[in-house]
Amino acid sequence: MNILSEDGKSIVRLSSWEEVFARPDFQRDVDPKEVTLKTILGRYEFGTKEACGLSNCHTKHQNGYLVLCSNNIETNIGHKCGKNYFGVDFEHMKKAFRKDLNVRNARINIEEKICQLDVVKKRISSILQNGGNECFAKMRDYRDKSATGAIRVKLERRAKSGDEKIFQTYEPTQKEIEFEEVRLNRRVSSDEIAAMITKEQVGVIYGAKAFSSYAKIKTVLIDEIPNLIKQAGNIDTASLRPDEILVWSKRLDGIEAGFEEIQRIVEDCKRFLVQGNLDTIARYSHLL
Secondary structure, three states: OEEEEOOOOOEEEEOOHHHHHOOOOEOOOEOOOOOOEEEEEEEEEEEEEEEOOEOOOOOEEEEEEEEEEOOOOEEEEEOOHHHHHHHHHHHHHHHHHHHHHHHHHHHHHHHHHHOOHHHHHHHHHHHHHHHHHHHHHHHHHHHHHHOOHHHHHHHHHHHHHOOOEEEEEEOOOHHHHHHHHHHHOOOOOHHHHHHOOEEEEEEEOOOOOHHHHOOHHHHHHHHHHHHHHHHHOOOOHHHOOHHHHHHHHHHHHHHHHHHHHHHHHHHHHHHHOOHHHHHHHHHOHHHO
């Protein structure tokens, strides 16, 4: 599907060659020697091929651009023809068109997201009421009352690295060292002794990342997203600069990513807070 920009604030979508040819100012035979390009109106990618609108080309193609010429006539140019016949000017127009289209898409995105702000508020309440508040409170209490001192430091390190596995390390016994020396018929080096050290997994800390990330439940759902909603409610897209439109579109797109992150954190918290998991942490605290 191609996207055709009509003005500075709207987009018209054309889905077939027939819709392109039916435009009132469109001509299928334009002499490039008699015109210059004013601007690129849109880019298309159709499933069938039609001839290029330049009179000295007419090569059939399915990917190209709808352009406005100096005499206000529109025509279609294949994706290779524009550069071949209009050179650097066409390349500049392509860049300007892509930038302009990005801004217009971003403006539409902002307006759609603003219409969904009430839904966003309901999602915040739903997440908090369905585990968010409870997980935050229980993780905070565990961190402040149970995981103190060295255990807290170790759990913070694991939360940062995401390392959930607990290992028991076994040094070689003197008997094992002596057996190896008999086998080799010589003394073993310190490096060889180190190589004889073995590790065995004895447990798993499920949801280890939650020990630190739980704080984001309140940061994102109570502070960040509500503040963004408040600011977004006052946006007038018509008064924003192009760079501001792109920034706001990206910020509003980030709301969904924020929800997805919090959902993962809540699930991690639930896994972490299972009593069996807390018992494992207490049992192997010396191995953390």
